[in-house]
Structure formats: structure tokens, C-alpha cells
Amino acid sequence: SQQGEEDPQALSIQEGENATMNCSYKTSINNLQWYRQNSGRGLVHLILIRSNEREKHSGRLRVTLDTSKKSSSLLITASRAADTASYFCATSPIQGAQKLVFGQGTRLTINP
Amino acid sequence: DTAVSQTPKYLVTQMGNDKSIKCEQNLGHDTMYWYKQDSKKFLKIMFSYNNKELIINETVPNRFSPKSPDKAHLNLHINSLELGDSAVYFCASSQDYFVGHSPLHFGNGTRLTVT
Numbered sequence: 001s002q003q004g005e006e007d008p009q010a011l012s013i014q015e016g017e018n019a020t021m022n023c024s025y026k027t028s029i030n031n032l033q034w035y036r037q038n039s040g041r042g043l044v045h046l047i048l049i050r051s052n053e054r055e056k057h058s059g060r061l062r063v064t065l066d067t068s069k070k071s072s073s074l075l076i077t078a079s080r081a082a083d084t085a086s087y088f089c090a091t092s093p094i095q096g097a098q099k100l101v102f103g104q105g106t107r108l109t110i111n112p
Numbered sequence: 113d114t115a116v117s118q119t120p121k122y123l124v125t126q127m128g129n130d131k132s133i134k135c136e137q138n139l140g141h142d143t144m145y146w147y148k149q150d151s152k153k154f155l156k157i158m159f160s161y162n163n164k165e166l167i168i169n170e171t172v173p174n175r176f177s178p179k180s181p182d183k184a185h186l187n188l189h190i191n192s193l194e195l196g197d198s199a200v201y202f203c204a205s206s207q208d209y210f211v212g213h214s215p216l217h218f219g220n221g222t223r224l225t226v227t
């Protein structure tokens with residue numbers, strides 16, 4: 001199965017509300033990244049959090065990492081219609097080849 | 113504009129044909145990748161190249177052959193296309209070979225449909 005698994009698979013909220021997406025993974029990692037994919041476009045990097053970090057902020061984004069639980073969360077505050085997209089976590093495993101392993105993504109819909 | 117660009121954006125072809133997808137990055141990155149995204153949005157690495165050398169070949173059928181003429185280009189040639197090859201193919205690049213250290217920059221994808 002995929003290294004990273006996002007939860008929920010789909011999330012629909014009202015504009016202005018906060019959106020939280022979770023990611024779980026199986027093996028020890030160097031770091032974890034979150035990406036956004038708008039419909040019909042490529043993935044865009046949002047934030048990278050290293051294994052020795054617990055929390056990171058970037059604008060309206062807040063990412064947490066709990067290596068003991070092998071999980072991460074992405075919080076988008078004060079959501080906007082333009083945040084509608086799919087969000088993917090990607091892990092860089094310590095063992096094995098140099099590759100990012102992506103989850104299936106969370107489809108986020110912001111309703112105006 | 114600095115970017116990862118891939119062509120074509122759409123590719124519709126019949127089973128058995130051979131097709132190529134081209135990718136170019138002008139970010140000065142040393143490492144380039146091909147990823148495949150299936151209909152369920154799973155994104156899986158196919159190949160990675162570092163400075164024109166193949167680093168990762170993720171058990172992809174021999175019908176898929178990447179070629180990197182220089183470190184700014186990574187093309188993907190597919191022989192004898194099958195229905196199951198239908199997917200969106202993404203090219204990406206990163207500054208660092210140690211992939212976790214720097215983000216990937218993706219192209220906008222090539223939607224391949226095999227009929």
C-alpha cells in the first residue's frame with residue numbers, strides 16, 4: 001500500500017472555515033512534504049517539515065508532525081474558494097531509494 | 113518563465129502505437145523524474161535521473177524508456193501502448209538528488225488516453 005495515506009479522502013466545508021487533513025505513513029522518514037493539485041494541473045509544493053520538527057507554519061497553513069504516531073496534519077485556516085484542490089502528503093523514507101512516496105490525496109471543496 | 117514544461121498536454125492514441133512525451137526544465141536542477149497518476153489519483157514514481165544518469169527505475173515495463181539528452185531534458189518513450197497505460201504522466205525536477213531535502217517542481221501533466 002502507499003506509504004502516505006490521507007484522511008479524509010474528501011472534505012467539503014464552507015468558505016471561512018478551517019480545513020484539517022491528516023496523513024499517516026508506515027516507515028521512518030527524513031521529512032514529510034505537502035503538495036496541492038488544482039484540477040488539470042501539476043502538483044505544487046506547499047511545505048516541508050523535517051523529522052526533527054513538530055510544527056511549521058506558512059501563511060494560512062499549519063503542518064504538524066508526530067513521528068511517534070507516524071502521522072502529520074495540514075490545517076488551512078480561514079479557507080477560501082481558491083483553496084479548492086486535492087492535497088497530498090509525500091514522505092521521504094530513510095531506508096531505500098531516493099524517492100518521494102505520495103498518498104492518494106484529500107479532495108478539498110470550499111463552498112462559497 | 114522558469115518552469116517544468118511537458119508536451120503534449122493531451123495524447124490520444126490507439127493500442128499498439130508508440131508515443132513520446134517530452135519534458136524540459138529551466139530551473140537548473142540536476143534531478144528529474146517521471147511520475148504516473150492513475151484514475152484514483154495515486155501518484156507513483158516511474159523513473160528518476162540525476163545529471164543524465166538513471167537512478168530509479170521503479171519496476172516499470174520495458175515498453176517505457178526514458179531518455180535524458182542533457183540534465184534539462186527528460187523524455188519518455190512508450191512502445192506498444194496498452195489500455196492500462198492510460199493515465200496522467202507528470203514530469204518533475206528537484207534541486208537536490210537527496211529528494212527529501214528539496215521540493216519537487218512538477219509540470220502540468222500529459223493526459224494519455226489509449227483506445
